[in-house]
Amino acid sequence: MHPHACALLPEGRHFSLWTKRYFVLKERVLYSFRSLSHESSTSTILLRDCFVSAHKTPTLRGLRASNKPGAVLFGFSIKANDNKLIKTLYAETAEDRQRWLEALKQQNSAPSFHDAFSLVGGPPLGVGRFGSVRLAIERKTQQKVAVKIGCSTHGVADPLSLG
Known part of the structure; x- marks a missing residue:
């Protein structure tokens, strides 16, 4: 658990x-x-x-x-x-x-991803086997950055499991 x-x-x-x-x-x-x-x-x-x-x-x-x-x-x-x-x-x-x-x-x-970055709408910049790359803005510097969002295999978001 x-x-x-x-x-x-x-x-x-x-x-x-x-x-x-x-x-x-x-x-x-x-x-x-x-x-x-x-x-x-x-x-x-x-x-x-x-x-x-x-x-x-x-x-x-x-x-x-x-x-x-x-x-x-x-x-x-x-x-x-x-x-x-x-x-x-x-x-x-x-x-x-x-x-x-x-x-x-x-x-x-505890600080979270959303405290440091703001995701920009629109399609992903890239999609791979283990995640996607999205455009975001770093809140502190207001610079555009690419962030990788991890996924499980087959490009499906990793669901929360109790195991």
């Missing part, structure tokens, strides 16, 4: 129905999967310009007695910089929630 992969419970449309999903954090994107065996994600959250915050009090899970395992969930929210709620997620332990908060904050503070 990916180092930042874990089961979480997203807040659904029907608050009493909790469906466990598997989340993977990779390069400032949070991917959601129905199960560990699914290869394609059901949703993605781009974490650029977002922040996370822990809920102050635990949440009761349905009508279970609070002393049973899994009866209390530990929530956190992902919000955009304008404070708009993007997603609320719940971990089954306070420790899991803390690990997620730290991982999300660390990922969001």
Whole structure:
């Protein structure tokens, strides 16, 4: 499993129905999967310009007695910089929630490709077996540069896998 992969419970449309999903954090994107065996994600959250915050009090899970395992969930929210709620997620332990908060904050503070470069629209400059070359502008110098974007074999973008 990916180092930042874990089961979480997203807040659904029907608050009493909790469906466990598997989340993977990779390069400032949070991917959601129905199960560990699914290869394609059901949703993605781009974490650029977002922040996370822990809920102050635990949440009761349905009508279970609070002393049973899994009866209390530990929530956190992902919000955009304008404070708009993007997603609320719940971990089954306070420790899991803390690990997620730290991982999300660390990922969001690390520089990304898009912090340094801006891709220019249009067709690729070249396409090869292991990637494509695209025109980009380096943000710091405003110079045009060619960047190679890696792909898997056969020129198809490498999908995120849980393996």
